[in-house]
Amino acid sequence: MKQIIENLIRQALKNLDIGEVNFIVEHPEDFKNGDYSTNVAMVCAKQLKMNPKALAEKISAEIFSAKESQISKIEVAGAGFINFYLSREFFSNSVKEVLEKGADYGKNNSLTGKKVMVEYTQPNPFKPFHIGHLMSNSIGESISRIVEFSGAKTVRANYQGDVGPHVAKAIYGMYKAGPPANESTASVSVLAQYIGQCYSQGSNFYDTDEQAKKEIDEINKKVYNRSDEKINQIYDWGRKVTLEAFEELYKILGTKFDYYFFESEMAPIGEKIVRANIPKVFEESDGAIVFHAEKYNPKLHTRVFLTSHGIPLYETKEIGLTTTKFEKENPDISIVTTAIEQGEYMKVVQQAIALMHPELESRMKHITHGMMRLASGKMSSRKGNVVTGESLLRDSMDVVLEKIKDREFTDEEKKKVSESVGVAALKYSILRSSLGSDIIYDFEKSISFEGDSGPYLQYSAMRAKSILAKALNHTSFNEIPEQVSDLEKILYRFPEVVAHSYAELEPHHIATYLTSLASSFNSFYTNTQILNTEDKYSHYYVALTKAFLSTMQNGLWLLGITLPERM
C-alpha cells in the first residue's frame, strides 16, 4: 500500500512537471490525520519556492484523479501534509489477507536465497549463565527469526569459552570445595551451580592469595596441554555438566543452535592466520604480536593478538572463528550479538580481517546491546543467591506458578504455563527497548505482568483464543460494519513493522507494535460483544478476532515468546 501511494505521488509529480524529490510516506501518529501521510508538498515547496499548502492542494488534486478504490479520501492538512484515508474495502480485504496468509503473514522476501548466520548467547562452560547471556540469547534469537521472516535461511551459532583462566579458577575451586553433595542424584542444573560457585571462590583466591594464583596458573597450563590425568577428569566432567545445564536453559528459552564453536578449537586456527600475516598485517612489539588498527582508522586502537609468551588471546580466537564460519557455511551475512563491552575491540578485529579478506568486510555485522542492571541495587535473587540469568529465569517462572496456584490446572499444565509466561515476561523486558542503552531490570515490576509486558500480550491473545474456541460455526463474513475499528487500522501494518525491524536490526519495533495491537484488541473486546447471535456483524468480528490472534502469534514468535494453552 505504501508503495502504491508512493507511485501515485511520483506520477502526480511527473504530471505537474516537478522533478525527483526525496519525500516520505508514513503513518500519522493520530488516526484522525489519516492512515498514511506524505510531506512531499513541503519538500517541493522549498525547491520551487512556492506556498506548501497551495502546492499540496495541487498535488493532491492530481493524485485524486488517479486514485483507486482502496483510498477513500485525500486531504491537505497542517503545514502542507497530504493525508490519505483508506477505504472500508481496503481494511476488510486486509483482514482477509491476514487470514489467508496465516503463519506467513508478515513475511517478506528481501533476503530470499540468502544465508545469514547469527551468533549469540556465548556462555562460558565452568561459569554461571549470567544475565548478559540471557540478553544476548533473547536478542539473537529474535534477530534470527526476523531474518527468517525476511526470507533468509538462518544458521544459529553459539561460541563458548572452554579454555582459559576461568576454567583453571573453577577447577582450583573444585579442589578446595571437594566433590558436590549428592553427585549421582543431583540435577545438572544443581551441579552447574556448584561449579559456578567453585569458579567464584577460585577467582577470589586468585586475586588475594599468591600461592593460589601460582597453582591456578599451573592448572591453566595443564588444561591446555592435557598433561594431568586427574585434572583432565575434572575438566571433562565440568565441561559436560555445564554444557548440559546450558542446553536445559536453551530448551526453556526456545533456542536450537546449528553450530557450537569452542575457543579451544578456534585458537590454533586463529594463531596460524595471525602468524602467516606478519608483518603484512600484524607486527611484533615488546615481544607480543599486535595489530595497529589506528593506522587504518584513527578511531581504533592497538590490540595484542598473541602474548609475549606466544599464547593466543581472544582477538586471535575471534579471527579463527570468523574465518571458520565463512569456510564452513559461507553466509551472505554474519551477525554477531554481544554486549557493548565487546564493541570497540570487535571493530579492531574486523579491521584486521578486512585487510586480509576485503570481500568479507561488508558481510560482517556486529550488534551490541547494553548491560542489564538491576533496579534498587538488589544483587541477590529471591533465594539469596547471586543473581544469574538462570536464577532470574527460574524466579520469574516461580512467580507465575504462585499466581496460578489456585487455577484448576494440572501440575503439568502449571509447569508449562509458568515456563511460557515466565520466559515471556523476561524476554519482553529485554526486547521492548532499543539495543543501545543499558536495561534497568526491576524484578518486582516485570513480574507484575500488567500493562507493557510479555504476559499482557499473551493474555490478550488468550482472550481471542477462548472466543474462537466457542465460535466454531462462524466461518465466513458477509455483513461488514461501516465503521472501521482502530484494531483494523493497526493490523495491516504488521508486515511494514517486520521489514523496519530487519532494516534496523531492532526487535523492539515488533514489541512496541504488538503492545499497541494488543491494546486496541482489548478495547475492541471490551466495547464489542463479539459472539452475539443477534448481531449481523458477529461473523466479521470473529474473523477480526482470528486475524488478531494470527498476527499476535506471528509477532510473538518473532520475539521468541510462546503462547500457553491457557493462562
Added chain:
RNA sequence: GCCUUUGUAGUUCAAUGGAUAGAACAGAGCUCUUCUAAGGCUUUGAUGUAGGUUCGAUUCCUACCAAAGGCACCA
C-alpha cells in the same frame, strides 16, 4: 586525555527531520448478574545545558554537563 554508546513525565521505555512528543508503572477517580478484570475508561505530569543548520529539531552539527563501556598481553 582520546574513542564508542546513552541522556525524554516521579520511574521504566517509545517517537524513518514533521502535525497537540506516545505508552506503561506509580498517584487521583470510575468499571465485572455479558465472550478470561493479568482487562477497559477518565485524569495529573517530560525532550540535560548553550549555540547552529532548517519552513519545521527529541532526531542533524558544535561545545559543555552527566552516566556506561573501551583504550597492550582478561574474555
